[in-house]
Amino acid sequence: MNNTKKTKTAIKDMTSPKGMRDIMNEEYYNFQGFFEKAQEVCIYYGFKPIETPVLENEEIFTTGIGEGTDIIDKEIYTLKTKGGDHLALRPEHTAPLMRAYIEHGMQNMPQPVMFYQYGSSFRHDKPQRGRYRQFYQFDLDILGSEKSIMDALVIKAGMSILEEAGAENLSIDINSIGDKECRNGYIKELTNYYKKHLNQLPAIDRERLKTNPLRILDSKEEKTKEINEHAPDAVSFLCPSCKKHFKEVLEYLEEMGIQYNINKNLVRGLSYYTRTVFEVIEQNGSEDGTPLTIAGGGRYDYLGKQLGSKKDVPAVGFSIGVDRIVSAPWYKKLAPRIIKKPKIYFIQLGGEAKLKSLNVIEILRKAHIPMAQSLSKDNLGSQLAIAEKLQVPYALIFGQKEALENSVIVRNMSNRSQDTVKLTKLLEYLKEIK
RNA sequence: GUGCCCAUGGUGUAAUGGUUAACACUAGAGUUUGUGGAACUCUCAAUUCGGGUUCAACUCCCGAUGGGCACCCCA
Numbered sequence: 001m002n003n004t005k006k007t008k009t010a011i012k013d014m015t016s017p018k019g020m021r022d023i024m025n026e027e028y029y030n031f032q033g034f035f036e037k038a039q040e041v042c043i044y045y046g047f048k049p050i051e052t053p054v055l056e057n058e059e060i061f062t063t064g065i066g067e068g069t070d071i072i073d074k075e076i077y078t079l080k081t082k083g084g085d086h087l088a089l090r091p092e093h094t095a096p097l098m099r100a101y102i103e104h105g106m107q108n109m110p111q112p113v114m115f116y117q118y119g120s121s122f123r124h125d126k127p128q129r130g131r132y133r134q135f136y137q138f139d140l141d142i143l144g145s146e147k148s149i150m151d152a153l154v155i156k157a158g159m160s161i162l163e164e165a166g167a168e169n170l171s172i173d174i175n176s177i178g179d180k181e182c183r184n185g186y187i188k189e190l191t192n193y194y195k196k197h198l199n200q201l202p203a204i205d206r207e208r209l210k211t212n213p214l215r216i217l218d219s220k221e222e223k224t225k226e227i228n229e230h231a232p233d234a235v236s237f238l239c240p241s242c243k244k245h246f247k248e249v250l251e252y253l254e255e256m257g258i259q260y261n262i263n264k265n266l267v268r269g270l271s272y273y274t275r276t277v278f279e280v281i282e283q284n285g286s287e288d289g290t291p292l293t294i295a296g297g298g299r300y301d302y303l304g305k306q307l308g309s310k311k312d313v314p315a316v317g318f319s320i321g322v323d324r325i326v327s328a329p330w331y332k333k334l335a336p337r338i339i340k341k342p343k344i345y346f347i348q349l350g351g352e353a354k355l356k357s358l359n360v361i362e363i364l365r366k367a368h369i370p371m372a373q374s375l376s377k378d379n380l381g382s383q384l385a386i387a388e389k390l391q392v393p394y395a396l397i398f399g400q401k402e403a404l405e406n407s408v409i410v411r412n413m414s415n416r417s418q419d420t421v422k423l424t425k426l427l428e429y430l431k432e433i434k
Numbered sequence: 435g436u437g438c439c440c441a442u443g444g445u446g447u448a449a450u451g452g453u454u455a456a457c458a459c460u461a462g463a464g465u466u467u468g469u470g471g472a473a474c475u476c477u478c479a480a481u482u483c484g485g486g487u488u489c490a491a492c493u494c495c496c497g498a499u500g501g502g503c504a505c506c507c508c509a
Binding site: 018069071075125126127128129136138268293319323347384389401409 | 467468469500502503504506507508509
């Protein structure tokens with residue numbers, strides 16, 4: 001008794017970690033379908049695939065994303081290896097990509113280089129709707145050009161993916177926070193302004209004043225919101241070149257018919273951003289709760305140098321929150337092409353047939369026909385019932401008689417018609433019905 | 435990190451503080467070695483954990499853990 005209890009508590013602990021989950025069945029296909037469609041769109045815009053490690057040296061993120069951001073200060077997963085290295089699970093994909101760019105000397109390729117990548121990221125955050133500790137991002141990045149049309153291109157490609165996934169009435173919140181010249185001037189001005197109102201400022205924002213003053217702009221504190229009404233805004237501090245850049249980006253967006261909304265309080269949580277920053281907020285997120293940000297990004301012209309490049313690497317990127325897309329009510333279930341649901345249900349009957357059944361399955365495999373089977377069962381009725389339940393369109397019935405004649409019955413599950421087909425002709429036959 | 439709500443088999447639900455925690459679905463075995471969503475029989479399987487109140491706790495109280503949602507932040 002005591003024993004079973006112990007076993008039970010042990011099993012209780014053997015669950016997936018908080019905020020992390022198993023993805024399977026319909027959800028798996030939803031993800032897979034999205035990734036395939038997103039990749040396809042990327043390829044048509046000229047992006048190439050890359051996959052970077054899930055773990056990176058911790059400094060990549062601390063220097064890249066920046067201390068004073070929530071991601072670094074409280075959300076990053078770090079670990080010390082047995083060899084003593086300090087590694088971190090990536091909380092986002094941009095800094096690793098820049099690291100790869102520098103490490104492989106991609107400055108020597110024709111510029112810019114355009115990459116897409118996807119996979120999981122990790123943040124030690126408190127899980128809630130649309131938020132997991134392990135979550136999936138699809139990222140598009142253009143490295144090595146500061147041209148405004150690159151901003152537009154990456155936005156266009158990203159928005160196309162969202163549209164393909166079923167998002168409607170898309171609009172993008174956009175802002176420019178300047179380059180290092182105007183930005184420093186602006187931050188100085190902003191800091192002065194807040195210092196004047198220091199005693200009205202909530203503690204959290206006072207803290208931010210020291211670490212990351214820009215963040216105060218999108219503070220949710222009521223007090224701060226009032227103060228922000230009269231805060232100097234970034235756009236009016238932009239130097240001529242930044243102003244021009246921003247104006248051009250907006251022109252491109254207009255030309256492409258992309259709805260945008262200039263949000264001067266948009267600054268974003270990662271400190272590597274410069275100039276253009278943007279977010280895409282779910283429009284028809286439906287009744288339950290506040291709309292979620294489904295994508296975000298911006299320009300990060302100085303990240304390269306921070307990560308050790310001799311020259312600046314101007315770059316711009318667009319990240320999509322895949323978990324939020326595929327669970328959205330508007331998500332247009334994209335069927336994966338590479339990984340398919342079973343088309344054929346293989347049924348066998350009798351010892352002779354069971355013996356040969358794996359050979360028949362091999363024929364299907366060579367023909368790339370996904371299938372399911374019930375080799376562990378023996379009677380026909382229950383096997384058909386399973387095929388029915390799994391909603392597989394065709395059943396192959398392989399019994400004693402067929403095994404001797406080297407044939408198989410192909411049964412259409414929806415209209416219950418069936419044909420007997422020689423095994424040698426099976427592929428041809430299946431091709432026709434597909 | 436803060437606040438609100440929740441916690442019974444794999445799933446969904448039941449059980450005025452009082453029998454052996456019930457029911458349905460699912461899963462497995464069988465009736466059944468040749469044609470379907472079936473029926474029947476049997477089987478596996480639960481009160482999150484730890485304290486307390488009580489003669490008696492799934493039920494009441496406290497705490498922990500887990501989950502959901504909101505804030506914060508972000509994808």
